[in-house]
Amino acid sequence: MARHKTISDEQVLDRLFDVIVETGPDGLTFAKSAAACGLSPASLVQRYGNRERLVEAILLRAWDRLDAETAAADAAEAVTPDGAVNFLMRLMPAESAERDATDGLLLLREDIRNPKLRARGAAWGHAVAEALGRRLSEDREKGRRLGWQMAAVWQGAHTWWAFTRAEPAEHAIRRMLTEWLERL
Numbered sequence: 001m002a003r004h005k006t007i008s009d010e011q012v013l014d015r016l017f018d019v020i021v022e023t024g025p026d027g028l029t030f031a032k033s034a035a036a037c038g039l040s041p042a043s044l045v046q047r048y049g050n051r052e053r054l055v056e057a058i059l060l061r062a063w064d065r066l067d068a069e070t071a072a073a074d075a076a077e078a079v080t081p082d083g084a085v086n087f088l089m090r091l092m093p094a095e096s097a098e099r100d101a102t103d104g105l106l107l108l109r110e111d112i113r114n115p116k117l118r119a120r121g122a123a124w125g126h127a128v129a130e131a132l133g134r135r136l137s138e139d140r141e142k143g144r145r146l147g148w149q150m151a152a153v154w155q156g157a158h159t160w161w162a163f164t165r166a167e168p169a170e171h172a173i174r175r176m177l178t179e180w181l182e183r184l
Contacts, residue, residue: 007037011037012037012039013058013062016054017062018036019033020055020058020059020107024103024107025059025107025110026106028054030051055110056116059107059111070091070127073131077135079135081181084135084181087132088128088154092158094169097162097170098169101162129147129148160176
């Protein structure tokens with residue numbers, strides 16, 4: 001008779017996301033994972049097979065959550081240039097800026113190396129560019145180009161903020177996006 005799961009895969013993967021952010025994909029072990037989620041290492045091996053598949057499952061779940069957050073932000077924000085700025089700021093809350101700029105890079109490296117994760121990142125990028133483009137131009141093609149540009153400015157602003165830290169992330173990133181919009 002099959003055993004009933006006491007902790008769903010989603011719960012396990014959500015709990016392990018914080019662990020993988022802290023340790024990086026290469027530092028994640030079944031022992032650390034088991035301690036964090038309350039399952040035995042053997043149970044985790046039974047569910048995910050090996051460490052690489054566990055890492056992939058955690059990061060695919062993170063993409064699922066980011067896709068949902070992106071759709072919610074897209075639905076909530078005005079279809080205006082200011083709405084584009086607010087949309088991006090919702091996707092990178094100030095309270096996670098430090099973590100995203102440092103520990104998040106290890107996850108980004110894994111996302112780029114793994115073909116399944118890379119495809120999810122590319123699909124998310126297209127969704128972000130589309131959402132931004134609708135807010136920046138009524139011309140679909142021009143909007144698409146501007147959406148990609150704004151997404152690049154957003155990511156660049158976050159990266160340079162991480163180096164300089166001259167002002168809070170919320171102010172620095174919003175200022176850079178607003179200045180870019182003013183130059184359009």
